[in-house]
Amino acid sequence: MFKGFKKFVMRGNVVDLAVAFVMGAAFVAVVNSLVNDLLTPLIAAIFGKQDFSALSFTIHHSLFRYGAFINAVISFILIAATLYFFVVAPLNAYNDRKRRKAGLPQAEEPLTEVELLTQMRDLMRTPPPRV
Structure with a gap:
């Protein structure tokens, strides 16, 4: 066990x-x-203005704090941009440089669904090799 x-x-x-x-x-x-x-x-x-959390409005005694939502959206966009520009982009550049140094082909764009299905159809049309 x-x-x-x-x-x-x-x-x-x-x-x-x-x-x-x-x-x-x-x-x-x-x-x-x-x-x-x-x-x-x-x-x-x-x-x-740095903090929007105080922004709100009231409808029928219900308080809507849209400022907190704005803060969350801004924070998300800043975090996503920070991760992309300081982590993802440099790692992609490093991997591409490493591939070029090793003589490997560059990373290709992934196939769209239509391209993939077209390739599958064409492969299915060709008869299998005889052994």
Whole structure:
């Protein structure tokens, strides 16, 4: 019973996933600090308002806090842009440079559904090779 559990836990992808989860959790603090401590004040300096959470309106004694929603949307956009420009784009450039150095072909764009289905149809039309 424990032998199977040990084999499962020591499998490479489980350990990799655990490490990625811990690194991701640590990275969240860095990205949140970048957004909250640097980018949001920069936007406040440009547009004059940093916190929209006080914005609200009332309809029939129901309070709608749309300012908090605006804050969440701005935070999401800033975090997504930060991750893209500081993590995804540099990693893609690094991988492309590594591929060129190794003489491998550049990463191709994925096929659309129509292109993929067309290729499948064409493969099904050709008879299998005779052995």
